[in-house]
Amino acid sequence: MWAIIRRWFDPQEVRSVGTTPDYRFSLANERTFLAWLRTALALVGGGLAVAQFLPGHRLRVVIAVSLFALGGLVAVRAIDHWARSERAMRLGEALPPSRFPGILALIVAIGAVALLVATFL
Secondary structure (H helix, E strand, O other), rough: OOOHHHHHHOOOHOOOOOOOHHHHHHHHHHHHHHHHHHHHHHHHHHHHHHHOOOOHHHHHHHHHHHHHHHHHHHHHHHHHHHHHHHHHHHHHHOOOOOOHHHHHHHHHHHHHHHHHHHHHH
């Protein structure tokens, strides 16, 4: 567990394996990481908006807390995927597959329905 977390924050840990890939691929990986961070920030911002502007009832709190938690999960997932992809590129392996984007899309769709219900109750 600590080795995985260390890999997220220690650039030397990522660079200690394999060979340096083409910089274009590393930069594309970094741009993808930053896009996931923007998604995480948008989810947290959505949670703040829900907490402030939806009518006051229990569903509002559930949706707001869910958006905060989902934003945090997306941020953690972003750094993990960046590190695993960088490692795979350095080792000349296939990029790691992920179900996370599909799962996130499904959760956002369910959340949109919940927001509609909360807005019109």
